[in-house]
Amino acid sequence: MQTPRERLDKSRGKGPPDSPFAQSAAEIHAALRLADGFDIDQMISEYRALRASVVKQWVAHHHELALTDVEDLTRFNEAIDQAVTESVAHYTKTINESRNLFLGVLGHDLRNPIGAVSMGAQWMERSGIANPKQAKVVSEIRTAAGRATQILNDLLDLTRSSFGTQIPITKAKVDIVVLCQEIADELRAIHADRSFEVTHDGDPKGCFDPARLGQVLSNLMGNAVQYGSASRPVAVSVAGNEPETVTIAVHNLGSPISPETLKSMFQSWTRGQDVANAPEKGTHLGLGLHISKLIIEAHGGEISVTSNEQTGTTFSLQLPRK
Secondary structure, eight states: OOOHHHHHHHHTTOOOOOOSSOOOHHHHHHHHHHHTTOOHHHHHHHHHHHHHHHHHHHHHTOSSOOHHHHHHHHHHHHHHHHHHHHHHHHHHHHHHHHHHHHHHIIIIIIHHHHHHHHHHHHHHHHHOOOOHHHHHHHHHHHHHHHHHHHHHHHHHHHHHHHTTOOOOOOOEEEEHHHHHHHHHHHHHHHOTTOOEEEEEEEOOEEEEOHHHHHHHHHHHHHHHHHHSOTTSOEEEEEEEOSSSEEEEEEEEOSSOOOHHHHHTTTSTTOOOOOOTTOTTTTSOOSOHHHHHHHHHHHTTOEEEEEEETTTEEEEEEEEEOO
16 A cells, blocks of 8 residues: 555655665666676566566456546556666676676786786897797797787776776877877887888878877787788878868778678678688787777777779778868
8 A cells, every 4th residue: 555645655755765785676686687697688678578467467357447447557567667667777787796796807917917918028139038938938928928918908908998988198299100100100119021111191180099099000000910811011091182181091902891791890700701711810909900909999989991903802981080
């Protein structure tokens, strides 16, 4: 039973206080469904089915609804709505707690030991190692630690974006040509047998996040090395002829990207084409292009790709200067 006064108080959020130690049936339901792998839409659909089934049975057994039936049906719908609210609140709270735990493990518990391994390998390289085999092993340790750090960064960025948080950027005045040359120099040190060409036309300066934009360029140029022809250079061109935008194009010749792959190129967990000249095949999570897209969008820009047998593969970035 519920008096008019109690109904008014309830509508204003002044219902009877809940026990701070007991979970409601709706909260327990949400916890069980989350543990069973239900997503939030599937959990809500159960309430929709419950409401429809009960009302259908109710009406079938009451050919003529009395005023008390109408009031009871109203109360029933209020109860379902309240249960849905409690279930959704508990579900999202648990998801948020899991996300924070995941980010904490990635950001601290894994980053610190990997950083220690990387610093140790760098110290050994600087100290000088006479044995060539030992020097090669130390170099591989440093490279592997750097790759693990990049995977952690990618997973952190993906986790932020999956929960509706835009990738944070800090803008500063940047000369994109200088940034492209720096990334090319880094890749030359790793791929001594490959050549890189950086050209520009117009004003290459604007307000961007240099670290994040460098992350995008490193990913695109690294992919061009991995999937492009080893006998042809990776070409990076910067066009700054437009007053409001700067365009960057990363081009390579080689096996074209299939139309099926192009459709899902910028989705998360999507790997590039499986080609024979990809020496690092299997070492990536398929997050690089997805995160690159998120970074460009955080700048207010756009990223696109074209690929065919005749002209090769070109990734284009359009970025607003301001």
